[in-house]
Amino acid sequence: MKVVNYKDVLPVVMSNETVKNVAGRVMIGKQDGAKNFCMRVFEMGKNGYTPRHTHDWEHEVFVHTGTGEVLIEDHWHPLSEGSAIFIPANIEHQFKNTSDKTFTFVCLIPSGAPEL
Amino acid sequence: MKVVNYKDVLPVVMSNETVKNVAGRVMIGKQDGAKNFCMRVFEMGKNGYTPRHTHDWEHEVFVHTGTGEVLIEDHWHPLSEGSAIFIPANIEHQFKNTSDKTFTFVCLIPSGAPEL
Numbered sequence: 001m002k003v004v005n006y007k008d009v010l011p012v013v014m015s016n017e018t019v020k021n022v023a024g025r026v027m028i029g030k031q032d033g034a035k036n037f038c039m040r041v042f043e044m045g046k047n048g049y050t051p052r053h054t055h056d057w058e059h060e061v062f063v064h065t066g067t068g069e070v071l072i073e074d075h076w077h078p079l080s081e082g083s084a085i086f087i088p089a090n091i092e093h094q095f096k097n098t099s100d101k102t103f104t105f106v107c108l109i110p111s112g113a114p115e116l
Numbered sequence: 117m118k119v120v121n122y123k124d125v126l127p128v129v130m131s132n133e134t135v136k137n138v139a140g141r142v143m144i145g146k147q148d149g150a151k152n153f154c155m156r157v158f159e160m161g162k163n164g165y166t167p168r169h170t171h172d173w174e175h176e177v178f179v180h181t182g183t184g185e186v187l188i189e190d191h192w193h194p195l196s197e198g199s200a201i202f203i204p205a206n207i208e209h210q211f212k213n214t215s216d217k218t219f220t221f222v223c224l225i226p227s228g229a230p231e232l
Contacts, residue, residue, distance in 0.1 A: 002202040003186065003193040027200035028176045034202060036226040037153040039176045041200070060144045060155045062222045064180055064198070070119065077119040082180070084143035084157070086118040086150060106178045108224060110152040 002032050006041040012116055021048030021097075027106075029115045037108050038115050044068065044095070044103040052094035057113040059093070061085040066103035070095050079105075118148050122157040128232055137164030137213075143222075145231045153224050154231050160184065160211070160219040168210035173229040175209070177201040182219035186211050195221075 004027065011023035021044060028039040041064075042050070052071065061070075063083040069076045070085055071094040078098075079085070087093045097103035109115075120143065127139035137160060144155040157180075158166070168187065177186075179199040185192045186201055187210040194214075195201070203209045213219035225231075 001188045001204060001207060002200070003188070003195070004200055005196065005198045006200060007198055027178075028202040032202050033204055034174065034176065036174070037176065037224065039178065039200060039224070041178075041198075058150065058152070060150065060153065060224070062143075062155065062157075062178065062180070064178070072117045072119070079119070080121065082121045082123055082157075084118070084120055084122060084155060086144040086148050088117060088149055091117060106222065108153065108155070108176070 002028060011043065018051040019049065021045035022050060024116050026115045030111065035111060037110050040107050040116060042105055042107060044097040046097060046100050048103065049096040050094055052092065054090055054092045056089050057110050058089045059085070059087040060108040062106045064104040064106060066097065066101045067099045068095055068097050068103040118144060127159065134167040135165065137161035138166060140232050142231045146227065151227060153226050156223050156232060158221055158223055160213040162213060162216050164219065165212040166210055168208065170206055170208045171229070172205050173226050174205045175201070175203040176224045178222045180220040180222060182213065182217045183215045184211055184213050184219040
């Protein structure tokens with residue numbers, strides 16, 4: 001079992017040509033004995049975005065703070081606190097922050113996919 | 117794919133001798149094509165609690181609003197916004213609200229378990 005606040009976990013900062021101003025944390029994963037799916041938390045600063053990509057596993061996402069948008073195939077959807085997003089496998093997607101406030105979301109993936 | 121805010125989904129209100137003042141929603145499940153795991157959102161009012169029980173599937177939980185406590189085996193752990201909780205299969209557990217504010221959490225379960 002595990003009880004931990006994401007603010008108490010050191011993040012992995014991601015910034016390169018495909019991802020900007022993103023900090024990620026594995027909150028619950030293989031190391032904790034979670035065999036079926038993995039919980040990550042991502043924080044995105046101003047003008048931040050994740051890669052525009054596709055892969056053969058799904059995402060289940062919940063927006064905790066801030067506002068953003070998600071691209072799913074060719075359409076951008078507005079997101080706010082409390083939004084839930086299902087992105088099936090093999091669908092192109094990208095997340096971006098649309099305000100000055102930190103955009104924080106929980107993103108779950110099935111076991112077997114890279115945890116971060 | 118699916119993009120929806122939990123506030124726009126009608127909840128199932130739960131109140132009987134084992135659960136008090138809880139409203140639950142399936143946000144992402146079998147009906148959406150989610151094959152591996154299921155996302156639910158629970159809101160708990162003042163003095164609310166979930167059943168004290170055990171079952172043969174795990175929980176991965178993220179606290180969105182409010183404060184509460186979770187019993188895992190014989191110990192109560194304080195929870196606040198941003199807490200992540202992993203409860204393995206077959207471990208006794210219970211959630212309760214500890215303030216006047218709505219305690220809202222996301223709770224994920226593997227496919228095959230009852231969605232709500």
